[in-house]
Each structure stands twice: as C-alpha cells, then as structure tokens.
Amino acid sequence: MRAVNRPLGLACLLLASNPTFADYQLNLAPGVTSTSQNSYDIHQIVMWICVVIGIVVYGVMTYSILNHTKAKNPNPAKFDDNLTIEILWTVIPVLILIGMAIPATSALLAMEDTSNSDMSIKVTGYQWKWHYDYVGEDVSFFSNLSTPMDQIKDKETKGENYLLEVDNTIVIPTGKKVRFLFTSNDVIHAWWVPAFGVKKDAIPGYINESWARVDEPGIYRGQCAELCGANHGFMPIVVEAKSEEDYLAWLNEKKTAQAAAAESGNKTWTMDELMAHGETAYITSCAACHQAAGEGIPNVFPALKGSAIAIGDITKHIDVVINGVANTGMQAFGPQLNDADLAAIITYERNAWGNSTGDMVQPSDVKAAR
Amino acid sequence: MNAVVEEHHDHDHKPTGLGRWLFSTNHKDIGSMYLWFSFTMFFIGGALALLIRAELFQPGMQIVEPEFFNQLTTLHGLIMVFGVIMPAFVGLANWQLPMMIGAPDMALPRMNNWSFWLLPGAFGMLLASLVMSIMGLGSAPNFGWTFYAPLSTTYGPDSTDYFIFSVHLMGISSVMGAINVIATIMNMRAPGMTYMKMPIFVWTWFITAYLLIAVMPVLAGVVTMMLTDRNFGTSFFSAAGGGDPVMFQHIFWFFGHPEVYIMILPAFGIISSIVPTFSRKPLFGYSSMVYATASIAFLSFIVWAHHMFTTGMPVAGELFFMYATMLIAIPTGVKVFNWISTMWRGSLTFETPMLFAIAFIFLFTMGGFTGLMLCIVPADFQYHDTYFVVAHFHYVLVTGAAFSIMAAVYFWLPKWTGNMYDEKLGKLHFWLTTISANVLFFPMHFVGLAGMPRRIPDYALQFAEFNQIASIGAFVFGFSQLIFLYVVIKCVRGGKKATGEVWEGAKGLEFELPSPAPFHSYTTPPEVK
Numbered sequence: 029m030r031a032v033n034r035p036l037g038l039a040c041l042l043l044a045s046n047p048t049f050a051d052y053q054l055n056l057a058p059g060v061t062s063t064s065q066n067s068y069d070i071h072q073i074v075m076w077i078c079v080v081i082g083i084v085v086y087g088v089m090t091y092s093i094l095n096h097t098k099a100k101n102p103n104p105a106k107f108d109d110n111l112t113i114e115i116l117w118t119v120i121p122v123l124i125l126i127g128m129a130i131p132a133t134s135a136l137l138a139m140e141d142t143s144n145s146d147m148s149i150k151v152t153g154y155q156w157k158w159h160y161d162y163v164g165e166d167v168s169f170f171s172n173l174s175t176p177m178d179q180i181k182d183k184e185t186k187g188e189n190y191l192l193e194v195d196n197t198i199v200i201p202t203g204k205k206v207r208f209l210f211t212s213n214d215v216i217h218a219w220w221v222p223a224f225g226v227k228k229d230a231i232p233g234y235i236n237e238s239w240a241r242v243d244e245p246g247i248y249r250g251q252c253a254e255l256c257g258a259n260h261g262f263m264p265i266v267v268e269a270k271s272e273e274d275y276l277a278w279l280n281e282k283k284t285a286q287a288a289a290a291e292s293g294n295k296t297w298t299m300d301e302l303m304a305h306g307e308t309a310y311i312t313s314c315a316a317c318h319q320a321a322g323e324g325i326p327n328v329f330p331a332l333k334g335s336a337i338a339i340g341d342i343t344k345h346i347d348v349v350i351n352g353v354a355n356t357g358m359q360a361f362g363p364q365l366n367d368a369d370l371a372a373i374i375t376y377e378r379n380a381w382g383n384s385t386g387d388m389v390q391p392s393d394v395k396a397a398r
Numbered sequence: 399m400n401a402v403v404e405e406h407h408d409h410d411h412k413p414t415g416l417g418r419w420l421f422s423t424n425h426k427d428i429g430s431m432y433l434w435f436s437f438t439m440f441f442i443g444g445a446l447a448l449l450i451r452a453e454l455f456q457p458g459m460q461i462v463e464p465e466f467f468n469q470l471t472t473l474h475g476l477i478m479v480f481g482v483i484m485p486a487f488v489g490l491a492n493w494q495l496p497m498m499i500g501a502p503d504m505a506l507p508r509m510n511n512w513s514f515w516l517l518p519g520a521f522g523m524l525l526a527s528l529v530m531s532i533m534g535l536g537s538a539p540n541f542g543w544t545f546y547a548p549l550s551t552t553y554g555p556d557s558t559d560y561f562i563f564s565v566h567l568m569g570i571s572s573v574m575g576a577i578n579v580i581a582t583i584m585n586m587r588a589p590g591m592t593y594m595k596m597p598i599f600v601w602t603w604f605i606t607a608y609l610l611i612a613v614m615p616v617l618a619g620v621v622t623m624m625l626t627d628r629n630f631g632t633s634f635f636s637a638a639g640g641g642d643p644v645m646f647q648h649i650f651w652f653f654g655h656p657e658v659y660i661m662i663l664p665a666f667g668i669i670s671s672i673v674p675t676f677s678r679k680p681l682f683g684y685s686s687m688v689y690a691t692a693s694i695a696f697l698s699f700i701v702w703a704h705h706m707f708t709t710g711m712p713v714a715g716e717l718f719f720m721y722a723t724m725l726i727a728i729p730t731g732v733k734v735f736n737w738i739s740t741m742w743r744g745s746l747t748f749e750t751p752m753l754f755a756i757a758f759i760f761l762f763t764m765g766g767f768t769g770l771m772l773c774i775v776p777a778d779f780q781y782h783d784t785y786f787v788v789a790h791f792h793y794v795l796v797t798g799a800a801f802s803i804m805a806a807v808y809f810w811l812p813k814w815t816g817n818m819y820d821e822k823l824g825k826l827h828f829w830l831t832t833i834s835a836n837v838l839f840f841p842m843h844f845v846g847l848a849g850m851p852r853r854i855p856d857y858a859l860q861f862a863e864f865n866q867i868a869s870i871g872a873f874v875f876g877f878s879q880l881i882f883l884y885v886v887i888k889c890v891r892g893g894k895k896a897t898g899e900v901w902e903g904a905k906g907l908e909f910e911l912p913s914p915a916p917f918h919s920y921t922t923p924p925e926v927k
Contacts, residue, residue: 056777101744105742118732136776139776179458189858191457218708225779232638236710255542257549258464261855356553
C-alpha cells in the first residue's frame, strides 16, 4: 500500500482537523497475489500510456490556445484536411492499442486459470452477509459485519477497521491455490478483496469461480461490490491467510465449535438463556432489516414490535422464520441457523420490546417444525 | 425585419397563454419546453446528488437511511440520463435542425407535441414515488439506474411498477422524437444540401436517432419482461423458475451501451459547430467526422458486455468485448484530433460557448482515457463497480454531455432570444462550473483505485479525505448552476440585441436568419451551393 503525504494548503487544514481520517492511497495497490499483481501491472502500463498521450494532446491544444488567438493570429489559416496526418493519427493509435492488448490478453489468460487448485471454498452471498463453506471439510459459517451500530450512527468513535470488520473471518492457508466458488441466495452480490485482485459476481443460479494463492500471512479486507439492497455498504469481507499448520488448527477448532453448537440444540434452555442468546443472534441475523429495537423501516421492512406475527400464533411465527416469505426480502432462516439460534431468536422476538407474550420456544420445537 | 413579420402574420395562428404550449406544434416552442423541462430536472436530479454528497461528506450515517440513500442514487441516475441529457438534446434538435437544414419546422409537428408531453407524465410518475417515499408511504425505486434483476424484480419495491410504466413512456417519447428527426432530415433539407453538406450537428443527431430507434425498444422489452416477472408469474430473470439474472444484464446493456453514445454523439455535433466558429476556420476533417460518428454508432452495438466482465463470462467473451471496446478509442481519437486541428492556426477567441467547448475537449478526453483503462479486462476486475467508474462516467456525462449542452445554450441563445447573454456572468459560470466539477469528480479516481465501491452510503476511514473534497466540489458545482439559470432568464428577458450572424463569421443556415429566428424558420427554402 502506498501512503501519500497529505496535500498542503487549505484542504489540509480542513481535513487534518478531523480525527477520523486514516491514511489514504492514490493509486491501485499491487496486492499480494499474482492476479492482483497482473491487474496492477496492466493498470500501470495503460495509465502511463494514457498520461503520455494526454501530455501530447493537451500540450498541442494548450499551445494552440495560447498562440493561435485572434490577437496573435488575426488571419486564420484556411486548411480543413490533411490526408497524411489523418492516416497517421488513425494508424498510431491502432499500434498503441495492439501494444496494450498483448499484455492484457496474456495476463487475463493467467488470471482465469482456475485449474489445479488445492482446495475450494464456496462463497454464498446473502442480503447482507457472506456464507463460507469449506468444500469437503464440513465447516461452514456466516460472516457478518461486526462494526457496532453506535459507530455507524456517530455515537461512538469509529474503530480502525470501521465497516471492514466481521464476526467470523475466513481463514486460508498460505502458499496454496485456493479456488473460490461464488453463488447467491437472493440478489446479485460481488465478492471483492482488492489485495487478491479477485472480484466476482455471486449470482443466484450460477456458480462462478476464481482463485487466489497468498504467500504473505496477513489479514485482507474487502467489500461487496454489487448493489444488493439497503445494506450493500455493510457486508464486508475479511480473509486471514495463515501458515498451513495454523490453518489446520483453526479448521479443527471450527469443527469442534460447530459440533458443540449442534449439541446445544438437544438441551432444554431456560428463558434467561434464550433471551440472552436470542438478543445476540437477533442483532446478527435480523436487525439489519427489522432494526435493533424491532421497529423495522416503514414500508420497507415490517416492524416486529407489536406485529401480528410476533405476538400472534406461535406456529405461524416459527414457520415464517424457518421458511421465509416468498417474493419478499424475508429469507428462509431454517437453512441458515441452527435450532438453538432459531429458538432463541423467536423467543426473543416474542418477549422483547414490549412483546410480552411470555412464550418460550425450545430448540426441539424448531426441530419439530422443520 | 418588418417584412418577415408581416409575411408570417397570415398563417401564424399560434394560440396564446397555456394553449400555446399545450397544443404547440411549433419546433421552437416544443424545443423550449424540452429545454426547460431538462433544466428543471437538472435541478431536481442535482438536489438528489447534493443529498448523496452530503451523506458522504464524512464516514458514518448522518442524514439519510441506507435504504433512502439507494433511492437517491437510483433517481439521480434515472433523472440525469432520461430527464436531463436526453431531453436537452431533443430540445436542441428541435430548435436547431429545421433552421440548420433550411426547413420551416419539423416534419411531424403533432407527433412532436405528443413526444414532449409524454415526458412530464413519465417523470411525474417517477417523482411521485419519491414524494411517497419521503411521506413514508412506500419506497421509491432503490435498485440503481441499471435496475439489475432480481434486485428490481423479486426484491423491488411496489413502486417498481410505476418505474416500469414511466420507462415505457420515456421510450415512446424518445422513439417518436427520433422518428421525427429522421423524417425531418431525410425530407426537409434545403435544395442543394446533400447529406455530405449537412452540418455535423445534423449528422450526429441523424445517427443518434437511428440508435434510439434501435435500442429504446430493447429497453421497453426488458422492462416488460420485468413487469411480467413481477406480476404475471413469468421467470425471465428468476433462476428459481428457470430464468437467468445475467440475461437481464445482457439485454439491459444491449440498450445501455448505445444509450451512452446517444448521450454523447449530439455533444460531438455541438462541439464541432462551436470550435470552428470561434477558431474562425472551417471544421477540420468533415468527412472523417461523419465516418467516425458512424463507426462509433456501429461499435456501440458490439461492446455491451464490457459492463459485465465480473459476471463470469467465458474468457473468449471477455477478450472479444475488450478488443471491440478498445476499437472505439480510434474514431473517438480522430474526433479529438480533428477539433484540435480545427483550432490549430486559427484566430481563437474565448467567449463562453468556446470556453465550454474547450473544457469539453479536455475533460471528455479524460473520461475517454479512463474508459480505455476500464475496457482492459485484467485491470477492470479492480476498477469494476468502484468510484473509478463513477469518476469515469461523470467525466463523460457531466464535463462531456452536460458541458456540451451548456456550450450549446450559450452558443445559440442569442439566436433564440434575439439578445446577447451576459458574457461576464457566463464566464463566471464557466469557471466556477469547470473548477468545481474537477474538485468534485477528480478525487473519485483516487478513492476508486484505493478500493471504494460505488453505491455505498457509508465508507471506511481511508476514503474520508477525498470524499470530503468531492462533497465540497459538489456543492459549489450545484449552486453555480443558479448563475446559469439567472443568465438564461436575464437573456430571455432582454439584453444587447444580437445580430443575425450572432458570432463574427458564424457559418450555417441558422445564422442567415434574423435573431430572434422567425417562428416558422425558413418558409421558403434557401439555396445551398
């Protein structure tokens, strides 16, 4: 990353007074994969060619503006064509373009070669989070924005990785060719990590692929790059590259944690446990639309506070959460969350914000309703 | 002058008051209505842009909700494309084409009336959804001006159906306008004006009209498919029903790319009229200008998928669309070189229209460079859907298309009103506009390259500086346009009388008419040698 000194002058005074500013960059960064390096190299070539052409074209024009004014040249020339120069300025650009096309083509062919990968991760876009599935490893999880609402609403100082931090980071091993498979559960999203040079649309009904081999351990951040609805700006991507050893340890840890979570669906929970877990799970999975206090957004996302479903028939409520509502933004959460999460969320929705139904939903109820 | 007025008195039955405008079949009145409509929409679309820039002034959500932010970007885009640039060019065509080819009026005056009056209906409906959204009655379209499925179909708000009908009306209006332009140019040229003697503005509009007729029905088709997907159970774009969301993008961009040239070819025509006038030299390379325009129009049909490089196209497809797009640089370059050669060894003066034309050549070329960069697939993977793209198309559309419209208004306003505009204020408007446009759009290149996606209501901290600079530029740009409004109104109301020629040595049939031009332009066709 190329940090550049702050510009001088008025703008500097104005900007430096604001503490929320971090270092900025002016140009594309070369990134950490061969793909991003390819993008960067081609970008540099084309940009500098454009700069040179620009200097020539603007130079000639500026010369003319300065010297061929009515004051300095009261008698204009009469010419209105010149075949030689017209052929020249058609042929020379063609040659320049060929010069650009050759490296661009070879870079593209290298970038699009997803063969011989060492492992695959299936990435599914959801409104507004990412789901990662380590193909063949039985490890899968959602990754949600973890920046607190209070930072977004300016009630708290913004952290260093404001809007670029998640609850569950994906981990990849260094030195391995990792193939990513992209699809979507709802609308089109795009998975983009600038440092990898990987930007690919996640499209419902399609599986796209891309790949990255990262040699440098580190944390790499990106964002959704295709408008996907209200919280498009709030579904970041965080990838951590670790040595293979550390990666395998992480994978085992994930497997153990997932088994424990599945186990939690078999016990009977108390009201306090359900409410406490429900609040956390609700904030993660539901608050983006229905809002933290269940008030929704008028005419876009229905309120849950006092809603017919949240204080009405409990079977209907469970059904809506598990199966979603067709042709609306309400997703089917059955396949996304485990029984304990769902039970806790439904219990929370029926008892929070003055929805005092006193109802308790156990994981076993959810299991039975699936 | 008196003779002209009396001669016209007999068959000049224009109604007065509201009727003059509602029932108008006169190319000048209709042209004025188009231009005022466009001007009004410019301020509405601009107000939305200022709200966007106000929200983006610093990180965090301060002014609007993310949901409403998406409505702002969507309507800003739709209004600026369909409500500002396109109607302004149609307005200019209405005013200028009959005068430039020596005709009394457009060929199909009643259709002309209808094609204008569909627009207030279309935009009334679109804006009604925004008003309802502000009143808390529902969401306005919130899926971006490109309205990709399934965000706009399965997940679109109820107002999407309003939007669809509105787009249908705009499409009908544009196609009728285009038919009228073609009929006028083909049938009503003065004796002796062969195709290769037509002014370049006429040529560029002639070609633009064909583009409109070719692609507006495609747009109508895609929104109709959306309509049936949303309401009648079809699944054109729904993967769950066997449809294909990517097909939406192919159809949309098959319209959308020629649309880009619809918004720039008439601008080329305007610049090609202004530069020779203030260089006091004939246009360099007239015939190459015509061929370049035609080549761009042809190429515009075979480059659409360069908007879709990240959708997972086969490599062969990516290569084809990259090479085809690169080719566009050649005719576009020819045009820029021709303009510069026109200025070369001329006798330049820098009245406001010329200033805008020169700024156009500089800044449109900037947009052309970034366009060339964007078509290079390996680099596009990093640029796609970032602020780099936003910078690119604002250079092309604001400092390109919109600047050409401003140049045209300053250039022909004396002909339309009979009065010279206030040159001092015009220059003030020019400098404020040009400087602020660059303060506004240039930093977007940097944040885009640094990784800021477009269409986000809030952003990470490293993008803060340039967003703040851009927002400051935006407000200066926006408020500077009030000067433009004032200059136009002042000029309409009075001012130094303009001669028929208006500008020293101005060429073209429109400058052989008195200023203001008579209501029925050329009642007897002039002889063109």
